[in-house]
Amino acid sequence: MKSLGVLGGMGPAATLDFLARLQAATPATRDQDHIRVLVDINPHIPDRNTDSAAAGPVLGKMAAGLAGAGAEVLAIACNTAHAYADLIREASGLPLIDMIDIACEAASDVGARRVGVLGTPTAVALYSARLAGLGLEPVVLDEAHQARFMELVYRIKAGDLGQDVRDGMAGLAAGMDAEALIAGCTEVPLVLDPAALSIPLLDAGALLAARCVAVCSQ
Amino acid sequence: MKSLGVLGGMGPAATLDFLARLQAATPATRDQDHIRVLVDINPHIPDRNTDSAAAGPVLGKMAAGLAGAGAEVLAIACNTAHAYADLIREASGLPLIDMIDIACEAASDVGARRVGVLGTPTAVALYSARLAGLGLEPVVLDEAHQARFMELVYRIKAGDLGQDVRDGMAGLAAGMDAEALIAGCTEVPLVLDPAALSIPLLDAGALLAARCVAVCSQ
Numbered sequence: 548m549k550s551l552g553v554l555g556g557m558g559p560a561a562t563l564d565f566l567a568r569l570q571a572a573t574p575a576t577r578d579q580d581h582i583r584v585l586v587d588i589n590p591h592i593p594d595r596n597t598d599s600a601a602a603g604p605v606l607g608k609m610a611a612g613l614a615g616a617g618a619e620v621l622a623i624a625c626n627t628a629h630a631y632a633d634l635i636r637e638a639s640g641l642p643l644i645d646m647i648d649i650a651c652e653a654a655s656d657v658g659a660r661r662v663g664v665l666g667t668p669t670a671v672a673l674y675s676a677r678l679a680g681l682g683l684e685p686v687v688l689d690e691a692h693q694a695r696f697m698e699l700v701y702r703i704k705a706g707d708l709g710q711d712v713r714d715g716m717a718g719l720a721a722g723m724d725a726e727a728l729i730a731g732c733t734e735v736p737l738v739l740d741p742a743a744l745s746i747p748l749l750d751a752g753a754l755l756a757a758r759c760v761a762v763c764s765q
Numbered sequence: 766m767k768s769l770g771v772l773g774g775m776g777p778a779a780t781l782d783f784l785a786r787l788q789a790a791t792p793a794t795r796d797q798d799h800i801r802v803l804v805d806i807n808p809h810i811p812d813r814n815t816d817s818a819a820a821g822p823v824l825g826k827m828a829a830g831l832a833g834a835g836a837e838v839l840a841i842a843c844n845t846a847h848a849y850a851d852l853i854r855e856a857s858g859l860p861l862i863d864m865i866d867i868a869c870e871a872a873s874d875v876g877a878r879r880v881g882v883l884g885t886p887t888a889v890a891l892y893s894a895r896l897a898g899l900g901l902e903p904v905v906l907d908e909a910h911q912a913r914f915m916e917l918v919y920r921i922k923a924g925d926l927g928q929d930v931r932d933g934m935a936g937l938a939a940g941m942d943a944e945a946l947i948a949g950c951t952e953v954p955l956v957l958d959p960a961a962l963s964i965p966l967l968d969a970g971a972l973l974a975a976r977c978v979a980v981c982s983q
Contacts, residue, residue, distance in 0.1 A: 558796040578776040581808035590799035612834030
């Protein structure tokens with residue numbers, strides 16, 4: 548077994564959702580069957596969307612702190628923060644299980660060629676490059692709809708999981724001409740019901756949780 | 766603001782419940798309003814009930830690791846592990862917000878004189894001494910009912926939150942001749958509905974979460 552370090556807090560509710568997915572993905576009949584998880588839920592990381600230069604050093608320090616506390620493998624419970632993946636690997640000296648890679652591979656596995664991505668502008672850029680590298684075609688929101696998406700994300704972060712937010716997210720998802728959709732922001736699955744979509748929804752956070760349990764249980 | 770370190774994993778589900786309570790107790794409209802929480806969810810701590818000598822050094826190392834990662838104040842999301850409170854303070858050099866103290870003070874605040882405690886044998890012993898120190902009378906289960914309680918706790922840790930477990934816990938609670946009842950094991954509130962009791966239920970974990978937010982928000 549390996550101890551997993553999780554960089555979280557972006558936002559805090561999404562981190563708890565990720566931790567719950569880790570536990571749900573673990574076949575356990577007693578405490579000792581679970582993997583050890585060290586988590587830094589740090590909501591004071593400078594906003595990855597509005598102050599990206601300041602976020603890097605903070606994430607690097609968090610990663611090094613988790614390594615010092617006993618983490619042997621790292622994961623980031625935030626798609627956007629994967630822009631700092633190399634910096635985090637370097638600061639910690641630990642391997643990082645990359646959520647963007649895992650979600651893109653899953654899109655390829657379901658046989659989709661045109662793959663929609665719901666995420667922050669930074670996450671969408673990361674996904675677009677990675678999908679293209681696999682020979683898949685990224686489908687993204689236009690500028691106006693992307694702005695609407697960010698408005699919904701900030702409402703979810705403020706604790707609003709109401710019907711209006713759910714309808715708004717479902718409307719954005721339905722408008723994408725794609726064969727599969729990546730929920731590329733940890734706030735998305737908090738309000739988007741896969742059953743409401745006509746195409747497969749690939750929940751990057753859930754896929755990452757399952758991979759983390761598989762890697763760390765060995 | 767202060768960063769909170771949480772020693773968890775005893776069991777893992779109870780730790781997530783505690784983290785959710787921390788977030789719920791925080792008045793927040795955006796990520797940055799939340800306190801930073803460093804958590805070590807370590808389900809591999811030797812069983813506090815069956816191998817108490819081995820658990821201490823592991824908890825001390827976890828506490829020191831959290832301090833090194835940036836925690837400034839500690840809390841333990843497990844009543845039983847408070848048997849190691851002094852060792853944890855010493856190993857980390859940090860103040861510890863003591864859940865046993867907080868729950869006993871709450872019992873005094875509600876005006877109860879006879880105070881029931883549902884917990885592991887170690888936790889019951891800690892609570893009994895602390896309540897007596899406040900001039901209150903601890904009410905505990907007899908040996909047979911205590912054994913039944915532990916059977917229920919291990920079933921909850923294995924993920925069984927079913928009606929049979931709920932009925933069993935409610936039955937134990939109802940049989941205690943007390944004026945208030947301390948849920949002195951983090952598994953108890955996962956299955957015991959306060960509305961089913963005729964006396965106040967003091968949820969030690971919830972009280973600890975509220976105190977942690979108050980202390981760390983300053």
